[in-house]
Amino acid sequence: MAYAVASVDTTTLTTDRIEQTLLEGEAIIAGVRAAQMRLVREIDRRQTPMADGCRSLAEWVTGRLDVAPDTTLVTAARRHRISTGKERESFERRYVVVQANLDASSWRIHGELPATAGRVLVDALDHKADTLPQNPEHLATRGMRWADALWAISLDTLTGSDGASIDTHSPLVSAFVNASAAAATNGEAGVTVEAGPQLGPAALQGILCDGFVEVAATTQDGIPLAYGHRSRVIPPRLRRAILHRDGAACTIEGCTSRYRLQIHHITSWADGGHTDPADLTTVCWFHHHIAIHGHGLTRPPNHSPP
Secondary structure, three states, X not given: OHHHHHHOOHHHOOHHHHHHHHHHHHHHHHHHHHHHHHHHHHHHHOOHHHHXXXXXXXXXXXXXXXXXXXXXXXXXXXXXXXXXXXXHHHHHOOEEEEXXXXXXXXXXXXXXXXXXXXXXXXXXXXXXXXXXXXOOOOOOOHHHHHHHHHHHHHHHHHHOOOOOOOOOOOOEEEEEEEHHHHHHOOOOOOEEEOOOOEOOHHHHHHHHHHOEEEEEEEOOOOOEEEEOOOEEOOOHHHHHHHHHHOOOOOOOOOOOOOXXXXXXXXXXXXXXXXXXXXXXXXXXXXXXHHHHOOOXXXXXXXXXXX
């Protein structure tokens, strides 16, 4: 058998026997390769490469199996036959599902897109992700960067801007507060946004930093008791003054992003902070919502407020 050749003195084999052994070995290799291809197709069906942050199935095969890009397995992975029927089937199966978990504290997105639409989506997410800074204290995977990019693209759509202007503001947020539940849990329960999720303390602090907020108090059963006025947490005049003081740039050391510049309370309201220049600083959207209110970055800004 071909697998036993390693223990045989090949100089004693006849030429016919060598040829026969080579053919037997090739048959074994072909069988193993066919089994691998079935497994690779299943990996592709499960979209495992995307979940692992790879750009393609071929990239996943190259990295996971530690094989060269020009090997037979990688080449076969790139060489799927696509019939007109398969294209139509892919188009008809297109869908996206966005689903919240039971307490709406997180959301799951999954779906299927035809080839061109999928490529457009990936290129758009990569392009947006490349414009966002990195947080060196919490290096993100490609999937995390895509999540941040999708969030940013959604904000751009809702506000009708690309976030480059210093006059760009966050959209209106209507917050409903069950006073008894919120007070009893220090804000960990009882706060929701309009037709949307329950908010935790970090998300609420992010909104209260530089948002356009409308607050309504409710009973335990959700019946509105009183409505507050729509107001910006940071008055426009004060916001312009802080932006001018900070040079209309993010004050986190080393950051050059001007995307959706926002005013951040250095000491949050919950911790006794105030809306005055000494407690306010300018940060880009990424550092505000991803690094500070997401990862809990507490590094001081790169300036000394007057």
